Amino acid sequence: MSWLGLTGKRAVITGAGGGIGQVLARSFAAEGAQVVLLDRDLDRSAPLAAELGGLALICDLADPDSVAEAATRVEAEGGADVLVNAAAILRPGALDTVSTADWSAMLAVNLTGYLTAAQAFGRGMLTRGRGSLVHIASIAGSQPQPASGAYSASKAATLMMSRQLAQEWGPRGVRSNCVSPGLVLTPMSAAFYADPDVKARREAMVPLRRIAAPQDMADVALFLASDRAGYVTGQDIVVDGGLSQCLMGLVPRPGYA
Known part of the structure; x- marks a missing residue:
């Protein structure tokens, strides 16, 4: 048995084909979980x-019937002990031009899809009286990210949804x-780091002076x-190398280093 005690647990991971999702799957499997x-x-x-x-x-998290079908299959295998919501689009x-179709599409996956998955896979957890939900949010949920449509709104709502689930x-x-997560190098963000100068400037913004890898999130x-986190619920763990704590460092202060 590992220190984490995940051996034999069944972990369901949404968005498992993505950059963070794949590393999550490998990490849970390495700890002995059935993925x-x-x-x-x-x-x-x-x-x-x-x-x-x-x-x-x-x-497809945007399709409740698709989620329900997957949950039925998993429940037939014994049910989920862990659900990790990592799917995202x-x-x-910009908010003055974003279409309602694009806005709604993002919310359908990044927010409503997370709730749909929590309901579908959490039903068995509630019946058995045990289980853990982990939702991949973003520092964009507390730090507005411009020109990103509904992304920040969806992540902010995810943070509150998780807190409400924790209470209920x-x-x-x-x-x-x-x-x-803060700045993470994934296939979705790889284009941002193609320019070495941009990569260096981004790294310089982070107190730990590096861009995160998906393993940091996993x-x-x-x-x-x-x-081991059995008394931890309703929390948001920010994994950004200290980036979100840098606001006051951007304020000019003559006479100070």
């Missing part, structure tokens, strides 16, 4: 599931927490999902 990989694109998740001895299912746009489901043995998610 269920949910993604809209089975070509992205099935090879990894086969490698890890897990299960890959097609699941980004459709850029805590008495029934289910915990809910968030991980809020390590925190593992802890929150585990019994």
Whole structure:
């Protein structure tokens, strides 16, 4: 048994074909968990599931019927002990021009989809009186990110949804927490780092002087999902290398270094 006590637990990961999702799957499997990989694109998740001895299912968080079908399959296997909501989409746009279609599409996955998954996979947790939900949010949920459409709004709402789940489901043995990444190098963000100068400038903004890797997020998610965090619920763990604490450092102060 590992220190985290995840051996034999069944961990369901949404968006498992993505950059963070794949590392989450590998990390949970490395700790002895049985992993269920949910993604809209089975070509992205099935090879990894086969490698890890897990299960890959097609699941579109924007489609409640798709989520319900996946949850039924998992419940037939014994149910989920952990749900990690890592699926996300980004459709850029300034708020004066963003279309309602793009706005709604982002909310359908990044917010409503998280709730739909929590309801579907959490139902068995509530019945059994134990379980853990971990939602991948963002520092953009507390620091508005311009020209990103509904992204910041969806992540801010995710933070509150998780806190509400923690309050409502805590008495029934289910915990809910968030991980809020800062700057992370993933396939979705890779274009931002193609220019070495941009990469260097971004690194210089972070007190730890590096861009996060998906593993940095997975390590925190593992802890929150585990019994080692058994008295932790309703929290948001910011994993940004200190970036969100730098506001006052941007204020000019003549005479100070």
